[in-house]
Amino acid sequence: MPATTSDYNSFIMNGVDVKQGEYPWMVAVMSKVAEDSFIAWCTGFMIDRRHVVSAAHCFENTNPRRFSARIGDIYYNNGTRYDVVNIVRHASYSSPLYYDDIAILTLDRDVQLPGFNPVCLPDSELEKQSLVGSGATVVGWGASRLGGDMSLVLQQLNSVPIVSNRDCNRAFRQMRDSFSQQFPRGITAGFICAGFPEGKRDSCSGDSGGPLMVRHRNRWFVVGIVSFGYECGKPSYPGGYTRIAYYLKWIQRVLQKI
Known part of the structure; x- marks a missing residue:
């Protein structure tokens, strides 16, 4: 997630390097930050050749x-640079709350890179599963320590x-x-949570918008979007993710309109 004063941040602590082409x-x-000058901000993932899904809280500025x-x-x-030509945040998202923390970005052109393929959205089988107890994978460019x-x-x-x-x-x-x-309705059906009870390994700042994925039928499916967490890797506090199935x-309505 971008820099924030909130108690609820999200990044990867004690992860391992991804191999080239793996995801x-x-x-x-x-x-x-300046004319033709950009800094790393958040993470996202492609769901087709033109559209990126990320976290709404990464785009308080929707230009x-x-x-x-x-x-x-x-x-x-x-990586190859693409311009963003459109940003759609969920209409019900309202900072500093984390409900409906999802956004879709449209790129200026299709991604035609060698070896490219988008991640799968949940199929009808995964959509119905709670996935509690399953092991998931989270990927991002976030900091390896709080404040890093x-x-x-x-x-x-x-x-x-x-x-x-x-x-x-x-x-x-x-x-x-x-x-x-920040969560007046508590953890609702629009969230999915994952984390190690002992802490120390977690998503953190800069990972916001990245995918929480599970392996299903020999393919990767995204089930969550990195949204929030408490002090990154604090014991007994799982990471919070926007539940994709919800x-x-x-997503289908947005893609039909843009």
């Missing part, structure tokens, strides 16, 4: 000219246990007033 759908979302995308390399500054810079090389964290929304809600309720202010119809 060809990954997108480094860049933010403009597409403020952003670009780099695709096709594990080093975020080496984004990682130059794409990182992955494997076998992250998916936990129930009930347990996730119980964990964050310990934050009391802070949690109630927003499949919204």
Whole structure:
């Protein structure tokens, strides 16, 4: 996620480097700081050759000219650059809350890179599963420690246990007033949570918008979007993700309109 003063941040701690070409759908979302000068900002993933899914909270400024995308390399500054021509955030997203934390970016042209393919959205079988207890993989360019810079090389964290929304809600309720202010309805069906009870390994700043994925029928399916977490890797606090299955119809409607 971009720099923030919120208690709830998201990045990869204690992950491992991704191999070149391993996840060809990954997108480094860049933010403009000067004319033709961009810095690493958030993470995203391709769901077809033209559209990127990311987190809505990465785009408080929805002017597409403020952003670009780099695709096709594990080093975020080496990927092929694409201009962003349109940004659609979920209409119900409202900062500083994390409900409906999903956005779709349209690129200026199709991605035609060698070896490229988009990640799969949940099929009808996965859509119906809670996935609690499953091991998931999260990928991003986020910082390796709280307050650190984004990682130059794409990182992955494997076998992250998916936990129930009930347990996730119980964990964050310990934050009391802070949690109630940003999650007044608690952890709803639009979220999916995953994390190691002992902490230390987690998604963190810069990973926002990146995919939480599961392997199903020998293919990668995205089931969540990196959204929030507490102090990155804090024991007993799982990471919070936007649940893709909950927003499949919204994604389809947006793609039909743009």
